[in-house]
Amino acid sequence: MAMKNKAYxxxxxxxxxxxxxxxxSAKKQEPEWMRDFRLRAYKIFLEKPxxxxxxxxxxxxxxxxxxxxKPNEKVxxxxxxxxxxxxxxxxxxxxxxxxxxxxxxxxxxxxxEVVYGSLKKSLEKKGIxxxxxxxxxxxxxxxxxxxxxxxxxxxxNKFAALNSAVWSGGSFIYVPKNIKVxxxxxxxxxxxxxxxxxxxxxxIIVDERAEVHYVEGCSAxxxxxxxxxxxxVEVVVKKGGKCRYTTIQNWSTNVYxxxxxxxxxxxxxxxxxxxxxLGSKVTMKYPAVVxxxxxxxxxxxxxxxxxxxxxxxxxxxxxxxxxxxxxRITAKSISMKGGRSSYRGLIQISPGAKxxxxxxxxxxxxxxxxxxxxxxxxxxxxxxxxxxEHEATVSKIxxxxxxxxxxxxxxxxxxxxxxxxxxxxxxxxxxxxxxxxELNRLxxxxxxxxxx
Amino acid sequence: xxxxxxxxxxxxxxxxxAGLNLEIKDGEVVAVMGPNGSGKSTLxxxxxxxYPNTGKIxxxxxxxxxxxxxxxxxxGIFLANQSPVAIPGLxxxxxxxxxxxxxxxxxxxSLGVMEFRKWIEKxxxxxxxxxxxxxxxxxxxxxxxxxxKMEILQMLVLEPKLVILDEIDSGLxxxxxxxxxxxxxxxxxxxxxxxxxxxxYSRILxxxxxxxxxxxxxxxxxxxxxxxxxxxxxxxGYEK
Amino acid sequence: MRQQVIKLKVGKLESKGVAKIWRINKSNIKKRLVMxxxxxxxxxxxxxxxxxxxxxxxxxxxxxxxxxxxxxxxxRAVVIPELEIESNEVKAGHATSVGQIxxxxxxxxxxxxxxxxxxxxxxxxxxxx
Numbered sequence: 001m002a003m004k005n006k007a008y009x010x011x012x013x014x015x016x017x018x019x020x021x022x023x024x025s026a027k028k029q030e031p032e033w034m035r036d037f038r039l040r041a042y043k044i045f046l047e048k049p050x051x052x053x054x055x056x057x058x059x060x061x062x063x064x065x066x067x068x069x070k071p072n073e074k075v076x077x078x079x080x081x082x083x084x085x086x087x088x089x090x091x092x093x094x095x096x097x098x099x100x101x102x103x104x105x106x107x108x109x110x111x112x113e114v115v116y117g118s119l120k121k122s123l124e125k126k127g128i129x130x131x132x133x134x135x136x137x138x139x140x141x142x143x144x145x146x147x148x149x150x151x152x153x154x155x156x157n158k159f160a161a162l163n164s165a166v167w168s169g170g171s172f173i174y175v176p177k178n179i180k181v182x183x184x185x186x187x188x189x190x191x192x193x194x195x196x197x198x199x200x201x202x203x204i205i206v207d208e209r210a211e212v213h214y215v216e217g218c219s220a221x222x223x224x225x226x227x228x229x230x231x232x233v234e235v236v237v238k239k240g241g242k243c244r245y246t247t248i249q250n251w252s253t254n255v256y257x258x259x260x261x262x263x264x265x266x267x268x269x270x271x272x273x274x275x276x277x278l279g280s281k282v283t284m285k286y287p288a289v290v291x292x293x294x295x296x297x298x299x300x301x302x303x304x305x306x307x308x309x310x311x312x313x314x315x316x317x318x319x320x321x322x323x324x325x326x327x328r329i330t331a332k333s334i335s336m337k338g339g340r341s342s343y344r345g346l347i348q349i350s351p352g353a354k355x356x357x358x359x360x361x362x363x364x365x366x367x368x369x370x371x372x373x374x375x376x377x378x379x380x381x382x383x384x385x386x387x388x389e390h391e392a393t394v395s396k397i398x399x400x401x402x403x404x405x406x407x408x409x410x411x412x413x414x415x416x417x418x419x420x421x422x423x424x425x426x427x428x429x430x431x432x433x434x435x436x437x438e439l440n441r442l443x444x445x446x447x448x449x450x451x452x
Numbered sequence: 453x454x455x456x457x458x459x460x461x462x463x464x465x466x467x468x469x470a471g472l473n474l475e476i477k478d479g480e481v482v483a484v485m486g487p488n489g490s491g492k493s494t495l496x497x498x499x500x501x502x503y504p505n506t507g508k509i510x511x512x513x514x515x516x517x518x519x520x521x522x523x524x525x526x527x528g529i530f531l532a533n534q535s536p537v538a539i540p541g542l543x544x545x546x547x548x549x550x551x552x553x554x555x556x557x558x559x560x561x562s563l564g565v566m567e568f569r570k571w572i573e574k575x576x577x578x579x580x581x582x583x584x585x586x587x588x589x590x591x592x593x594x595x596x597x598x599x600x601k602m603e604i605l606q607m608l609v610l611e612p613k614l615v616i617l618d619e620i621d622s623g624l625x626x627x628x629x630x631x632x633x634x635x636x637x638x639x640x641x642x643x644x645x646x647x648x649x650x651x652x653y654s655r656i657l658x659x660x661x662x663x664x665x666x667x668x669x670x671x672x673x674x675x676x677x678x679x680x681x682x683x684x685x686x687x688x689g690y691e692k
Numbered sequence: 693m694r695q696q697v698i699k700l701k702v703g704k705l706e707s708k709g710v711a712k713i714w715r716i717n718k719s720n721i722k723k724r725l726v727m728x729x730x731x732x733x734x735x736x737x738x739x740x741x742x743x744x745x746x747x748x749x750x751x752x753x754x755x756x757x758x759x760x761x762x763x764x765x766x767x768r769a770v771v772i773p774e775l776e777i778e779s780n781e782v783k784a785g786h787a788t789s790v791g792q793i794x795x796x797x798x799x800x801x802x803x804x805x806x807x808x809x810x811x812x813x814x815x816x817x818x819x820x821x
Contacts, residue, residue: 351768366780369748375775381790384731384762393785394777400537407500408606409525409554418542418550422589425541 008111012068014195018042021165024068028134028168031141041154041164048158054344055282055311060256065197065228067166069111075132076116086110093219095188098434104183105130109200110190112168123181129174130185133201136172143174147203151234151264151290159230159258163199167232170200175210175241184213184246184432191255194223202233206241206269213244215432219279222252226281229255235263237271239293244272248435250442251279253309259285267293267322274430277304277312278442286344288317291325291356298327303427306339306371307446315345315377320356320386331362332427334420335371336447342374349386356383362392365423367416367447417444453477454499454614454646458507461491461498461671468494470671471507476614479644483657485682486668487690492650493534495668496618499648500524500531511614526556530612532603534619538591544602545586548572548609555610575608580631596623604632607639614646615639621656633659654682693753697726699820702735704764709738716745716752716782726757730816733764742774743784750781758788761819763812 010027012020021042025035050057076082079096090096090108099106105119107130114132123130129140137144154164171187191198206212220227229251237243243263251257257280263271273287289298300316318327333341347358364373375392397419405415421428421440428436454476461469468491476482486492498505501521509517516524539547552568563571576583579601591599600623607615615636621629633656639645649660657665657679665681667674669690675681702708714725731737741756760769773786793815801811 351766364777366777369780371780372778373775374777375773375786377773377788379769379771379788379790381760381762381770382768384765384767385792386762387791388771388789389791390771390773390788391786392773392775393783394775395783395785396780398537401539403500403502403521404533404537404539406521407502407525407531408551408610409522409556410550411522414550414554418547419539422539422541425543425589 008069008071009073010068010070011066014066015063016065016067016166020067024166024168027068027070030137033145034137037149037154038165041161044154045158045161045165048155048161050158051284054284054342055313057256057258057282059226060228064195064225066193066195067197067199068168069193069196070113071110072113072115075114075135077118079116082115086115089190089192090116090188093188093217098186102183102432102434103186104181105185107132107171107187108190109169109187109198111192111196112198114169119185120183126179127176128179128181129172131172133170133172133203134168136203140172140174143205144172144203147205147234147236149234151236151262152232152260156260160232160260163201163230163232163260166197167199167201169198170202170231171204171214172202173204173212173214175206175212177207178209180211181213184215186215186217189216189218191220191227191229191251194225195227197228197230200231202231204233204235204243204245206235206237206243208238209240210238211242213246215246215248215435217248217250219250220252220255222254225254227255229257229259231259233259233261235271237263237265237269239267240269241266242270244274245287246274246431246435247276248431248439249275249277249279249283253279253281255280257283257285259283261285261287262290263288263298264290264292265296265298268295269293270297270299272299272301273316274301274427275303275314275316276427276431276439277314278439278446280312281310283312283314285314286317286346288319289327290319290321291327292321294322295324296322297325300327300329301427301430302329302331302343303424304333304341305443305446306333306335306341308337308339310339311342312340313342313344315343317346318348318358319346320349320353320358323352323354323356325353325356327358329360330426331360332424333364333373334367334423335364335373336367338370340372340374342376343392345377346380347378347388347390348380349383349388351382353383354385356386358388360390363423364392364394365420366394366396417447420447453512454648455510456508457510459498459509460506461494461503463494463503468671469498469505472668472672474666474673476646476648478613478646479640480664481640481647481649481660481662483649483651483660483662483665483682484668484673485651485654485665485685487652490668491671492652492668493618496531496534496616496650499529499616525610528613530607530610530615532600532607532615532617532620534622536591536599536603538589538594540589540592542590543587544590545569547590548606551606551609557611572605572609575605578631578635579605580628581605597625597628600624601628601632604635608635611643612645614648616648616650618650619652620649621651621653629656630659636660654686657682693722693724695724695726697728700727700729700737701820702729702731702737704732705734706732707736711740713742713744714754714756716743716749716754719750719752721751722753724755724757728759728820729769730761730763730820731767731769734766735768737769739769740772740774741786742776743786744776745779745782745784747778749779752779752782752784754784756786758786759819760790761816762790762792763816
C-alpha cells in the first residue's frame, strides 16, 4: 500500500529533469553553491553511461521514480511529535527502544528527509555534532563546503552523480580532536512508498585522535514496483583518528541499492567498514579506503547473503598512497535459492607506497545448485617494495561437518544453520551484540526452507 | 544391546565390510582390532549412519540400518571420531549447550545455562582440557589430543548407551589416555554404557580392559577371544 | 593432484601480459594451476587467471595459484584472479601474492656463506623451477 497524499507534506513530480533538481534545492532554501553543485552533477548524470559491468541494472526506469518526498515539516526531537504512521514504523523496528538502551544518538530518515534526531547531552557538550545533512548545510556551511563532494566527486560514477544532483537527508557527524564517542551513533533509513528514490548523503569528519562508531540500518516494505536507493557516504579520518562504519542492509527485495562509500584516511588513522548485506534486489557497493597518510590503516569486513532473486555485488577497495600503510579485507558470502553474490575488489599500491601491505580473504558458500558465486579482485601493485596477498575459496557446506553434527543428534537444517552461522561468525562478532543477534536471526530466516 | 549380522558395506564400488558379525551387550566393552585397511573406521562410520549397508544392525532388536545419523544419536549411539572435523566460528560453549538441548535421554536433567556451564567446567577439569578452549571454534586449531578430549566431553553431555571409540588413543599422551579411559570406565560402571573400542594398538586396552577382543581382517571378524588375543598380536602382529 | 605450471620472467623495462581462462565443463576434475612470474627493475606484468564452473558440474576441486616476485625498483604487477561458480558440488579457490623474496630464506642461505647476490639468484631459480 502506497502512502496516501496526506501522509507527506510535499512530493516532487515523477521523473527527473532540471526543474526537479532546482525545486529540491529551492525547497531546502540552500546556498547558491549547492544549487550549482547539484546542477553540474545533474549534467554529469546525463552524460555518464550506465555501468557495463556488475549487476543487471536494466530494470531501473528513471522516469518512474519519485526523486523527492518530504514526509514531515521538520526534524522532531521527540518520537511522540511524529505523525502516528511514521512513529509506528520505527516502533516496530525497535529504534526508540534501542536508543534508550545503547545508542549515543539517533537519526531517523523517512523517504527523503530526516524526521527525528537526537544526541545525548553529554556528547553534545563535548562538541560532537550529529545532525541531518540538510541541517548541517545551514548550520555549519563552511565545514560542509570544505569537504562535501571532495572524497567522492560527482563524476565518480553515474549514481554518485545522481545522488549529488538530488541528494536529501543523510547524516553529518563531526568529532572534535581527542574526543572518543563511546556509544555508537545510529541512523535508520526507511523507504515506505513505492517507486521511491532515496538519495541520502552522509559526511563524517573524525578529527585528530578522535574516535566514532556509526551504525546504519535500513528497511522498506515490499511493493510490486522497484525502488532506488543511491547513497553517497564520505568519511574523513584525520591524523590518528578512528572511524568504524557499520551497515546492516536489509532492504526489501525490490530495492536497487547502488551506493558509493569512501573514506580518506590521514597519518596513522584507521577506517573500518563493516558491511552486512542481506536484502535488496540488486546491490552494488564497494566501500573504499584511501590511505593518504603514512601508517594509515584500512579494514573492510564484507558480508552478503543472497537469496531468491537477489544479486549482491559487493566488496571493497583499498588505495595505498603512502608508505607503511596496511589494509585488510575479509569477505564472506552465501548464495542460496538461486541467488547470486559476487565479491568485487581492488587493492592498489601506488608508486612510492613503500612497505605497504594488504591482505584479502574471500570465502563463499553455495548452498544449492541453482545459486552462483563470483570473485573479481584486482591487485594493482605499482610499488616494488610492497606485499599484497589475496585468497579466495568457493565451496558448499562440508559433508564431513554436516555428518559430524548430525551424528550428534542435530537435524540437517539445524546442522546447516550452525555451520553457516559459524562461517559468518568472524564478521558477526564485530557487530554490536544487539545487531549480531538480529543478524543471526535474519540469516536463519533466509535459510528457512533452503533444504529439500 | 547391539547385534550386527552379516554386515556388508561398499565404498566406491569396493567391498570394505564383507559379512561382519558382532554383538555387544549393555555394560560390555568389546575391542575390535585390526591392521590398517581392514575396515575398522568404516565399521565405526557405518554404525553412526555415514554409509549405507546391507545385512543387519540391530539396536535393542530393531534394525537401524535405514536410520539417519541424528536418529541414531537420539537412540543413544555415539561415535568418538578418529579425526573430528573442525567447525570454525561455532564456539564450543554454544555447541555443547545446543547439544544438551537436542539430546534425548530417559531422565533428562534440566540445567539452566549457568548451571550447565559450571557442570561443563568440572568435566573439563577432569579431562584436563584448558578452559579457554571452550570459547574457541569447535575443534578449530585444536591439537590431536584436544580434539579427542572434546569428543569425550560431548559423550558426557549426551550420555549415550553405546559409544564407539575410533582410535581414540592416537594423539593422546599416557596421562591424557589414563584420564580419558577412566572417564569411559566410570560411565560403563555407573550407567552400563556399552563400548566398542576400535584400535590397532593394544595400549589403550590395558586401561579399558575389554570383555572380549575381536580381530577384524578384510572386512570380517576373523577371530574372537579374550585378553590373551591382544598379547598374541603384540608379539606376532596381525600377519601371523 | 594434477598440476599445470605457467612460468614467466619479465626483464628490465619489459612489459608482458599473461592470461588464462580455465573453463570446467565436466565433472570429476581435481587440478591445480600455478602461475609464477618474476618482474625485474622497471618491468610491468599483467597476470589474469580465471576459473569458470558452469551449472550441473560435480566433484570438482580446482585451485589457481598466482605468485609474483617484484625484483627491483619500479617493478610493477597487476594480478587478477577471478572465480565464476554456478555449481555447488564443487570446490574452487585461488591464492595470489605479490611481493619480494622471502627474507627468512635469504637469511638461511647467506648464513651458510652464500653471497646475497648468489642467494637471490638461487631463490629466483627455485621460484621458477
